Amino acid sequence: MSLTAADVKKIAHLARLNMSDTDVEVYSKQLSSILEFVEQMNKADTTGIEPLAHSIEIAAPMRDDQVSETNQRAAFQAIAPQVEAGLYLVPKVIEGE
């Protein structure tokens, strides 16, 4: 399976990544080669084998319902680009842009 330039542009758009046409060409090749590598697995016969949800076959450990985190807003916001009134400020996202 190989990815076309249009596929890559679409994925980049979904992830809101700005990509030049030269980059698109590079990534098309690199992503395609990853997919081709993984595709080898399709050759294995998996009839009658239950799909694996995770490579480690144990169940999820669970924690008790306790509040263990304290307020660290000041520390987190010290490294944020812009904050105001306790809020993180980000460029406006207008739907359907």
Place this chain on the structure above:
Amino acid sequence: MEWETVIGLEIHAQLLTKSKIFSGASTAFGAEPNTQACAVDLGFPGILPVLNKEVVHMAIKFGLGVGAEIAAKSVFARKNYFYPDLPKGYQISQYELPIVGKGHLDVQLEDGTMKRINITRAHLEEDAGKSLHEDFHGLSGIDLNRAGTPLLEIVSEPDMRSAKEAVAYLKSIHSLVRYLEICDGNMQEGSFRCDANVSVRRKGDSKYGTRTELKNINSFRYVEKAINYEIERQIALIESGGKVTQETRLFDPAKNETRPMRSKEEANDYRYFPDPDLLPVAVTEEMIKTIRDELPELPHQKRQRFMEQYGLSAYDADVLVSSRALAAYFETVVEESGASAKLATNWIMGDLSAALNKENLEITESPVTTAQLAKLLQRIEDDTISGKIAKTVFEALWNKEGDVDHIIEKHGLKQVTDSSAIEKLVEKIIADNPEQVTDYRSGKDKLFGYFVGQAMKASGGKINPQQLNELLKKKLSA
């Protein structure tokens, strides 16, 4: 042309946990922005989610409450989309293998009949943060306190055929999650929200019409209004030769209309895949059994019992079991007073509910205690006061004037049951109204009510009505 409406609901119930689904941050409502958003909720590099056990228990509780299959193994998946209030770039949800499978809920409709609404699935997921679009110098403000709050998304089959049915189903789920104590059901604060998928088709068609998804409906009244508006819009559109577009629409309560949301481009391309950070969730038979043993009596079971044990109508039973606290209030009053269930029902659903509604109070906040109402009912049944006077006593109870006997004593409300006193009054009224007496005796039966009114007025409503009726009849026909 006859049209049929097809409605399915997606309900998001915020689970009543202390901490978030994958982090130890608090879920308390109303905190200062971002004070309850930890590194996991903020999506910092290197963070790992750890599942909250209580969230799994609550989902199982719900599943058992709707007779659903509980998956022995369920899997968390990443739902990928870009939005600033979703810092990781994906929402952790469940996709192919949800924790709760097919179930159903029997819902009582307005006419008293029952309808079974099938539930497709219910899955666990995390909530996103909140974007505030007020002007921050052309920027948006993000509050991530809500990010990571556990949600149970309950998806119904498209089984509802009118807005009223959809509301009845929504109310039943609302009541169920509160009985199970897994969600506080607060629609204003957004802890119980609903999206409606609505389509119309010509009656008899087997294929569904194109549906629209209605969002932003945060009260039972709005659900009904939004759906009804949408039904009319779709029918008018098709009848004028148009076509319904599959889209998401927002309900605007101020204008009472729905309008299309500006569509996020390729919004449905979520590229779900199993979250490699989370292992499959295993639910054992033993866990299910423990939870099943701890389940409270559920609304539909209680409704059935109230009808059998107290002889209540389906409607009365339905209203009383709508909240666990209301049902408990009713049962306590009946038990403490020894009064008839019908009398207790009438008072709770009548005067008490009206007073609570007027002041926007919950039953748990009622100024009139169960013991006080029970005493009031006893005083009605033992003829100390009439039903009419009881309303005056109730008002005094509401205004915290003290206990029932004290109020009756203080205001001199005790019913007159002394026959000689009543007889005297009746004789006076007959003497004072010779014209009416003549008319009555010549066949104007309706005037009887006039005499009763006069007697009640003269006594301040304190005469025992049965005794008065008997004596009046006797004296007037003499």
